[in-house]
Amino acid sequence: MTQAPPVTGIDTFREEVHAFFAGDTVRRTLAEVAAHAPGEEAAGLEVYRALGERGWLAADWPREYGGLGLSPREAAVVTEEMTLAGVPDDVHVLSIDIVGKFLLLAGTERQKKQHLPALARGERAASVLFTEPDAGSDLSALRTRAEADGDGWRLYGTKVFNMKSQFADVALCAARTSDGAIGMYGITLFLLPLRSPGVHVEPVPSVQNDRFNLVVIDGVRLTEADVVGEVDDGWRSLNDLLQLERTGIDFHGKARRLLDLVIRRAAETGRLADPVHGVRLAELDARLRASHAMAWQMVDNLAAGAPDPVASAMSKWYAGEQFRPVLQAGQEIDGMGSVLTAWDGEATADGVLEANVRLGPAHRLASGTSEIMLYLIATNGLGLL
Amino acid sequence: MSLTELFDDELIPVLRRLGDRPKGAGQEAPSEADTAARELVWATLADLGELRALLPVRLGGPVDALARLVATAEVMGPALFQSPFQDTVLAAELLAADGRHDTLLERIAEGTRTVAVAVREHGTDEPSRPAPLTTHDGRVSGTRRFVAFAPDVDLLLVAGDHEHALVAAGAPGLTLRRHDDIGRGDLHRVTLERAEPVPDGLLPHGPSYGRALARARIVQAGYLTGLVHGALELTVERVKSRSAFGRPLAQHQALAHRLAAAAAEATVVRSFVRSVARDGDAGQDIGSTAAQALFLAADLARDVTAEAVHLHGAAGLTEEQDISVFHRRAAVDTLTLGSPTALRREVAALLAARHHVLGD
Numbered sequence: 036m037t038q039a040p041p042v043t044g045i046d047t048f049r050e051e052v053h054a055f056f057a058g059d060t061v062r063r064t065l066a067e068v069a070a071h072a073p074g075e076e077a078a079g080l081e082v083y084r085a086l087g088e089r090g091w092l093a094a095d096w097p098r099e100y101g102g103l104g105l106s107p108r109e110a111a112v113v114t115e116e117m118t119l120a121g122v123p124d125d126v127h128v129l130s131i132d133i134v135g136k137f138l139l140l141a142g143t144e145r146q147k148k149q150h151l152p153a154l155a156r157g158e159r160a161a162s163v164l165f166t167e168p169d170a171g172s173d174l175s176a177l178r179t180r181a182e183a184d185g186d187g188w189r190l191y192g193t194k195v196f197n198m199k200s201q202f203a204d205v206a207l208c209a210a211r212t213s214d215g216a217i218g219m220y221g222i223t224l225f226l227l228p229l230r231s232p233g234v235h236v237e238p239v240p241s242v243q244n245d246r247f248n249l250v251v252i253d254g255v256r257l258t259e260a261d262v263v264g265e266v267d268d269g270w271r272s273l274n275d276l277l278q279l280e281r282t283g284i285d286f287h288g289k290a291r292r293l294l295d296l297v298i299r300r301a302a303e304t305g306r307l308a309d310p311v312h313g314v315r316l317a318e319l320d321a322r323l324r325a326s327h328a329m330a331w332q333m334v335d336n337l338a339a340g341a342p343d344p345v346a347s348a349m350s351k352w353y354a355g356e357q358f359r360p361v362l363q364a365g366q367e368i369d370g371m372g373s374v375l376t377a378w379d380g381e382a383t384a385d386g387v388l389e390a391n392v393r394l395g396p397a398h399r400l401a402s403g404t405s406e407i408m409l410y411l412i413a414t415n416g417l418g419l420l
Numbered sequence: 421m422s423l424t425e426l427f428d429d430e431l432i433p434v435l436r437r438l439g440d441r442p443k444g445a446g447q448e449a450p451s452e453a454d455t456a457a458r459e460l461v462w463a464t465l466a467d468l469g470e471l472r473a474l475l476p477v478r479l480g481g482p483v484d485a486l487a488r489l490v491a492t493a494e495v496m497g498p499a500l501f502q503s504p505f506q507d508t509v510l511a512a513e514l515l516a517a518d519g520r521h522d523t524l525l526e527r528i529a530e531g532t533r534t535v536a537v538a539v540r541e542h543g544t545d546e547p548s549r550p551a552p553l554t555t556h557d558g559r560v561s562g563t564r565r566f567v568a569f570a571p572d573v574d575l576l577l578v579a580g581d582h583e584h585a586l587v588a589a590g591a592p593g594l595t596l597r598r599h600d601d602i603g604r605g606d607l608h609r610v611t612l613e614r615a616e617p618v619p620d621g622l623l624p625h626g627p628s629y630g631r632a633l634a635r636a637r638i639v640q641a642g643y644l645t646g647l648v649h650g651a652l653e654l655t656v657e658r659v660k661s662r663s664a665f666g667r668p669l670a671q672h673q674a675l676a677h678r679l680a681a682a683a684a685e686a687t688v689v690r691s692f693v694r695s696v697a698r699d700g701d702a703g704q705d706i707g708s709t710a711a712q713a714l715f716l717a718a719d720l721a722r723d724v725t726a727e728a729v730h731l732h733g734a735a736g737l738t739e740e741q742d743i744s745v746f747h748r749r750a751a752v753d754t755l756t757l758g759s760p761t762a763l764r765r766e767v768a769a770l771l772a773a774r775h776h777v778l779g780d
Contacts, residue, residue: 302775313768314761320771321712325692332691349684412680417656419676 048105049112052091056120060085065121069385073378076245078202079160082122086113087157093131096139100147101155107337111284111330118288121387125198125245128285128402130154134161134207136280137224137273141264146226150205164194164208164227164250171196172407174209174270175218179252181210181225187258188212190225194250200236201248203229208252213267224269226261227252242393277403278411279342282333283350286398287326290357293391294323296384297365306368315364319357326354345416352408358398362391423492426464427499435461435499436742439606443739447598450606455572458503465492466531474508475529476516486635486700490642490693497646498653500749502605504534504569506640506757511535511577513632514584520620521586524575534572535586537636538564538610539579546762547633553580555622559593559614560585568756570596570608578612579629586621587612603752633757634710638696640757641710644717645690647753648724651746652683655728658743662733675731682724689716708770715763718754725750 055061064082071077086092087101095110096102103109114132117124135154138146153159170176179192190210200206208227215221229236233255239247264272298316301307307316329350336342365388366373377386399405413419427435438458439450465471473488475481482488489509496505512528512535515521527533541551541563554561564578571589578585587594593615599607656679659669669675693713700706725747729736736743754760 298771298775302772307772307775310765310768313772314764317712317764317767317771318715321692321716321767324709324712325688325716328695329688329691331695346687349687352681352684353688406677409677409680409684412684413673413676417676417679417683419656419659419670419679420673 045108045112048109049116052112052116055085055089055091056116056122061120061122068123069377071244074246079157080123080126083126083157085157086117087155090155092127092157093135093151093155096135096151096155100139100151101153107334111282111334114284115288118285119292121292123245124285124289126160126202129163129199130159130161130203132280133163133277134205137207137276138226138263140276141272143260145260146263150226159205160199160203162197162200162203162206162229162248164197164200164206164252166196167193168195172404173218174222177209177211177222179208179210181212181223181257184256187256187261188225189254189256190227190252191254192252194248194252195239196247197250198245198247200229200250201238201246205229206250207263207273209270219270219274221267222270223266224263224273225257226263227255227257231255243397244390244394278344278347280337281344281347281351281402282337283326283330283347283354284334286351286354286402287323287330289398290326290354290361291323293358293365293388294319294361296387297361297368300365300384300388301368304368312364312368315367319361319364322353322357323361326350326357329353345412348403348408348411348416351403352405352412355398355405355408358391358395362388362395366392421464421468423465423468423470423495426461426468427495427501431461432499433742435501436745439502440604440745443604444600445604446600449571449598458572461501462503462534463531466529471531472529474512475525479516479522479525479529481529484698484701486638486697487694489635489639490697493639493642494646494649494690497643497648498650500647500650500745502568502603502749504536504573506636506643507537507568507573507577508535509639510537510632510636511575513635514577514623514628515586517628517632518620518623533574534569535575535577536567536569536573537577537579538567538570540564540566546759547579547757548630548762548766550579550581550584550625550629553578553583553585555580555583555585556614558622559616560587560612560622561593561614562612564610564612565607566599566756567608567610569606570610571598572606575618576610578610580625582625584623584625584629585612585615585617586623587615587617591615601752603749605749605752607752630707634707635700637714637757637763638693638700638706638710640753641689641693641713641717642697644714644721644750644753645686645693647746647750648682648686648717648720649690651725651728651743651750652679652686654743654746655679655731658732669731678727679731682720682727685720686724689713689720693717708767711758711763711767714757715760715767718760718763721750721754 061082064080090103091113093102094105094113095107098104167177181188181190206227206229208225209222211221212223213221233253235251237249239249241247306312333347333350369383372383373388375382376389438454441448470492473485539547539550545551576587593613595611597609601607662669696706696709696713728743729747732743
């Protein structure tokens with residue numbers, strides 16, 4: 036029940052990382068992102084390369100692959116400081132936390148050497164091609180197929196709602212290699228070179244600042260060398276990884292950044308002294324502190340080699356549910372000021388609140404929807420359903 | 421024996437009913453058997469060394485005292501173990517800060533002395549602002565209501581707006597009347613008429629009261645998260661054992677997701693409570709975070725126990741089902757150390773003050 040005191044080294048590490056995120060490189064990145072015209076999006080952010088130079092982008096990867104060989108705690112500190120600073124983290128999540136981490140655990144030596152160092156240096160990005168027009172949370176319904184072709188396959192299918200594919204060199208792509216009674220079986224994960232003939236990437240207009248992509252794959256030929264993990268059994272092993280590595284640290288960090296903005300606006304507008312607003316913010320602050328404690332408990336579990344997928348689902352679900360009330364409180368506090376976009380030029384808080392109101396519903400959908408989290412808790416945790 | 425072995429499947433159902441009496445039985449006192457059972461559990465807690473966490477470090481208390489007290493309270497929660505535990509946490513901290521009652525603290529840690537805290541005169545009073553207490557010639561007069569376990573304890577700590585009085589339970593001038601409350605527990609009206617405190621028994625009201633209250637609050641939050649987990653466990657068992665529309669209730673997604681959400685909230689709040697306890701042990705000011713943890717735990721206790729009754733169906737409204745006791749007791753236990761609304765107001769004021777200071 037009683038826990039060991041935190042490792043002191045982590046405090047020093049956090050100070051260094053915090054100082055970096057409070058520094059000029061990050062300021063420039065944030066200014067660059069804020070100055071984007073509608074529809075404009077950065078290919079690679081300077082801050083990623085700066086993090087990569089320090090080995091922080093993938094701090095818990097082995098040194099030979101561009102990390103520092105540190106623990107999940109240090110990796111969580113980087114994620115947390117990145118989200119608290121407001122640095123866009125999609126590339127980090129996709130390239131490092133999903134594709135890179137899966138390669139690290141299930142990839143061949145050749146795949147690791149080919150991809151991981153460049154991802155860890157922030158020089159390259161990888162995207163994730165799972166979702167299809169008719170397959171979201173239920174990946175067993177996917178239609179992208181890998182047709183046998185000599186010693187390999189040819190991939191055909193359409194992937195949608197993926198991000199950063201327009202910049203990425205490679206994507207982790209789920210395709211069906213065989214049919215069977217069990218829906219999850221028969222799905223293989225391929226490393227798909229995105230700059231191949233036969234891959235077509237186009238934007239899908241969305242309400243967010245960063246674009247969604249539609250990726251059409253038309254007969255790209257891949258071989259065993261492009262498969263990550265077991266043929267036919269890729270989805271299960273990736274799903275296991277995602278469940279184990281999920282902590283809620285990133286979701287909490289983003290929600291906390293927003294709440295701190297809302298509290299700051301409440302103080303600036305004098306509304307913090309009004310109990311109608313103050314009490315609401317006191318409650319949201321409590322909920323995010325609880326989310327923070329839970330997320331760090333998940334990190335500590337990982338560091339101790341004892342991840343708890345049910346508790347991790349609880350942590351992600353809880354953090355994801357906090358965005359809506361935080362954003363609503365922000366709208367109440369800033370009033371009509373909250374509806375002006377960054378491009379208007381007169382928005383309060385540089386339009387950050389407006390942009391996040393548009394993005395808000397994404398947090399209950401991304402990285403496993405709230406309903407999937409509840410399903411995991413109900414089944415694996417409570418023995419229901 | 422460990423704490424979890426003490427609160428085992430055999431004892432828990434007994435403990436849940438301690439002090440309970442039939443509806444409308446009014447001020448009837450708890451049975452001697454109930455009192456004896458409660459005292460036996462308390463003595464075992466002392467034997468296990470759990471009560472040593474009530475001692476300050478200078479008297480040999482553990483450095484992780486608050487984490488231990490919270491852990492104990494978490495185990496008491498599912499058993500709905502009604503005891504002066506939380507009150508004794510508050511009293512012990514005040515006594516330790518006062519510095520004149522080390523012998524009494526040792527007795528408390530041995531389990532041979534218990535303390536109830538008497539803080540409210542009116543139902544709308546909040547423990548953060550104790551009701552007025554009149555002191556004249558070293559004797560105290562006043563009324564305190566909603567005092568738990570007043571006849572069972574050895575001492576009453578009567579919190580006042582200027583000073584607090586430590587009064588022996590049998591002191592002349594002190595009279596008790598048992599309330600008839602929703603929890604059918606052991607709340608009492610205490611009347612003090614020129615009651616004489618124990619030697620050095622007048623303690624000044626100051627910052628140590630707020631610190632003591634914060635410690636008691638986080639322990640109470642631990643108790644409530646335990647209570648919530650207990651209610652959820654009963655309810656999960658229930659929906660697995662009942663069927664409707666041709667399949668077990670447990671297979672209905674609408675119900676399963678509600679239980680999953682409640683279990684997630686309960687686990688997250690428990691994690692928060694434990695982290696605040698660790699902060700307290702590390703010497704941090706937990707005034708605000710303990711209040712936050714308590715209102716989250718209290719909200720959850722109310723919601724989950726009501727939902728748990730609902731998921732039991734009409735059977736949940738019967739005396740036979742333990743879940744009905746959870747629901748009734750939660751109504752009391754979510755108010756004793758501050759109503760969730762009052763706690764929010766306290767935290768909001770601290771939040772505003774913090775930003776005002778930062779703004780300067």
